[in-house]
Amino acid sequence: MTLRQRQDGDGEGSTANQTTDPASGSLDVRLDADRLATAADAAMAIADECRLTVDDGMAFRARDPADVAMAELRLDREAFDAYEADEATFGVALDRLGDAVSLAGDEPVRLTLGESGRFDVSAGAVEYAFAPIAAEAVRAVEWVDAGSVAASATMAAGDLRRAVRAADLVADHATFTVDADERTLTVAASGDTDDVRLDFDESDLDALEAGAVESLYSVDYLRDIARAIPSGVSVTVEFVGEGEGGCPLSLDHPIAGGAGTGRWLLAPRIRR
DSSP states (O other): OOOOOOOSSOOOSOOTTOOOOOOOSOEEEEEOHHHHHHHHHHHTTTOSEEEEEESSEEEEEEEOTTSSEEEEEEEEGGGOSEEEEOOEEEEEEHHHHHHHHHTTTTSOEEEEEOTTSOEEEEETTEEEEEOOBOGGGSOOOOOOOOSOEEEEEEEEHHHHHHHHHHHHTTOSEEEEEEETTTTEEEEEEEOSSOEEEEEEETTTSSEEEOOOEEEEEEHHHHHHHHHHSOTTOEEEEEEESOOTTOOOEEEEEEEGGGTEEEEEEEOOOOOO
């Protein structure tokens, strides 16, 4: 099953070697390197490229090539130490941005758009310039509400990561079940020889809106997403829509010390 979302352009295929014409407008922002790295690294859990939208903050939006998952990592205006920018959308090769930010060390990062249309990343004595990708050449994601919520829970990121890690030990897929009568969220996996099951009741969760849900998801995607979620935060887990064969899984959590938000949507695996 693939995710369905509105698109702001065709943007099919990998285009890491395509560059855009020099962009118009201005971009001159400064922020902690960790905050920029957190958003960029998290987006890489889904894809190698993303669309970076500058609009009273920054949003990294990524859609994986198989149309199984999408992500939005947003840094709000308050995440920045300095911010001067016109509204714009760029395509970004995430590994190149990550390489540039990794050179910053403990220094704040300044990200500007040069006259040549290239990104200039500077931190202390380090300067790194690279060209964006044409935005229309990157797979497009416009985040929209996925539909009605069949059930939801809010849990510690560490508990979600532990459940995914346990499932990864025995199988390629994990079943998420919400029992409306028992008021529990269960993550279980069954392999050729081993089984694992973790039950979370209301005392283990920050919140629970129970409805009858049972959906199967790829552990590979769950593992990469769970690793990208910061430690020590709460994650809102929602089972959205009423699709035959399972519900898309929506995850929402803070990043950048609460000055930003991470959102994910993962399609269920159809049982055969």
